[in-house]
Amino acid sequence: MGFEGVEESGGTEVPQSKFRYNSPFVQVSLIGFVCFCCPGMFNALSGMGGGGQVDPTASNNASTALYTTFAVFGILGGGIYNILGPRLTLLSACSTYVLYAGSFLYYNHHKHQAFAVVAGAILGIGAGLLWVGQGAIMTSYPPPNRKGTYISLFWSIFNMGGVIGGLIPFVLNYHRSEAASVNDATYIGFMIFMSIGTLLTLAILPPSKVVRDDGTKCTDIQYSNVTTEAIEIVKLFINWKMLLIVPAAWSSNFFYTYQFNNVNKIMFNLRTRGFNNVFYWGAQMLGSVVIGHIMDFSFKSRRMRGFAGISVVGVIGTAIWIGGLANQLNYSRGDLPEKLDFKDSGSAFAGPFVLYFSFGLLDAMFQSMVYWIIGALADDSEILSRYVGFYKGIQSAGAAVAWQVDTRKASFLAQLVTNFALNTVSYPLLVVLILLAVKDEGKTDVEEFTMEKVAEPAASGK
Template sequence: MGLRYYSAMTQVIIVGFVCFLCPGMFNALNGTGGGGQLNPTTGNNANTALYSTFVVFGVLGGAIVNLCGVRWTIFGSGFTYALYSGSYIYLNHTGNGAFTIAAGAILGVGAGILWAAQGMIMVSYPREEEKGRYIAIFWVIFNLGGMLGGILPFAINYNSDSGSLSDGVYIAFVVLECIGAFLGLALAPPAKVTRDDGSSVVLVKYTNLGTETIEILKLFINPLMLGLLPMCFTSNFFYTYQFDNINGALFNVRTRGFNNIFYWGFQMVGSYAISFLLDYSKLGRKKRGYISFVIVFVVFNAIWGGSLALHNKYPGGLLVDDRIDFKDTKRASGPIILYIFCGIGDALYQTFAYWIIGALSNDNQLLARYIGFYKGMQSFGAAIAWQLDAKSVAPKNQLVANWVLFAISVPPMLYVVWRIKEHSEPIGPKENSSEHYEEKGGEHITA
């Protein structure tokens, strides 16, 4: 069946390209270590500010999206990414990090809202039996942004390895992120979107500020959300160690871009591979969850074991004039392979987390809140991780913290998988519903 504009798949593809151009570029910038700067302190402090506001607006994001609709929230949020990337041009010329840190805080607001909208679309639009595939398709498109963002610094800095990214790289990021913001307006109103079986994606049709406030507060006493909390907290905590203490600490700037091409490229492979298991209809949904959990468990323990071996080889990182270049294959091959596996592990972890959340309900407004909770708690962990690095906590201690946090997340993660049912309710729009819409700004939202 060909793609229709109002089909669920088309909408997931569009939001995938929005994230390709906005968060994808941000990930590429972060992946270079320290926002592409030789000294990572400003980048670390900006990330701390970013994830501190992301905590609040991640949790509130689902309510904001439910009240305001997906198109305008994504449109406005996209420009916060451009502001952040542009702030590094100012930093390059003045050495003053205050603007970059403030831009990070503003980005946290936009990112929290954008990811709540994106997550709601990705996990509530598909049918139950195809949620893994939709998540993987989004993840593939999204991580194309990280790949492109890796190519830019690799190509532009190929013959001029100054240690920090040039203005031209940051300008390219700003232009792409502005395009991504405008692309958000191409999304269809959710009330008009239908699945291939003809069912509407809009399952809950009434909300208001009071309802959203109560429902957000209830998330913090929901046993399933509390079970997911350690997994949420851990799910971005490891980025700091991987980006700053592997890629940023060991490699020169062009090789960091080179590495990110493969880090984000193999994210696509990891997500797409596990999607076949997550949607494998011959196994029960709970059994698929258990097997996927085992895969994530094994892969992450292998990553942290490999990271420990690498840390023992380079306990203090490398001196600036001794950083590894990708052409030095004898020194580069092992750390680069480990960094690639870090990307695969991230994709497995995030895809599995989104699938678990999507398996808890088919209610698009409830899932918007669940995703907001996930992103908010995820950002809480990330804010702490970036500040630990900004305070120069020893890389080995950061590695131990990552491994311990992953171990703590395992039992409650299993509990939530155990609570998954074969089918979530509701599975389609109610007949003869007396609920209603009010038109506002071209989207069906509630009065």
């Protein structure tokens, strides 16, 4: 029996619609909705600054624990995903998000941070597994020439979770303009969405059952063993392709601490932070669509599309960080600004709001660009899961350091300059990676593909 929307003729599956259940479009959309409900809501919670609390210490320590275990299980996640497959990996991963949101509901009443820190460490394990699985699906299921489009599809759905998640604290705390911490209903709302996301993981198909629109199948996971995966993971640390990605990976979550705690939390009151997050994650949707189009359609040559993407992100990113520097010179840890309100602060609100919106735009463009580059390095699901795992592991190690840097009261200016420098160093290294490791989709590739298609019937005696 074939899947719905797929005809079988002589053992050959002929796809009828991209909306069929086993299409890359539907499967990438499903993982998008899973992330909409789980990390999307987590992002909204983190974006409040301090986990929605007055004192960010508990949130910072929980985030440090989270990203420490995330760093380890991000790197190990590729191997675990290759052993367990998508459903079991994602189901176990998403269940940890509900626990984390619940820990802050507990903290709202008891002010004991131990539960939040332990829940953060457990979530780090789950997040490592989830993001490796997500990355493998997003980069290996789509056809090679449309990976940017599918990355933007995922990123748009996922970040709609941040938009809705930003609306939850905004609406529930709208009349509490003087409040400093969010109410119980905010955390309960997050937990409901996270529970739905956990159940949605059961709808994800393994690569062997996914058929692209051109009739080709994804490379299946061979359900590896522990020894093989351990060896392959160790090899990543001496893989020159992965070493070139390290600065980009380290920087790509490092800036969240500065943006959430030292811009959104410091500059705006509680209800405005929720309002800002709606637009921060909305900007991510816009940014992913823009960069996805550039990476897939700007030039015929895949390499040129990669270079174009890096150039656009580099120019926009530099302009945004310069704007951040101009804003940061107006306040410091010893000279905090008066809290801004979106409704009452008038024109003083506009500049910082546009800056925070721009940070969201840059985040999506930068990460979508890096995912596209990783996806261009290979088509094999097993290899890509390891590459994504390495990227997420290094990314999380950087985030763990960033949260502790803020906890130890490093100056806001020093944090901004560090973020600016890390982003800037990444661009030329990614150019080198594309130059040396990304193959163009040239005439030779087309001829080889045609010969393979012609040879298939002959090999089967037809």
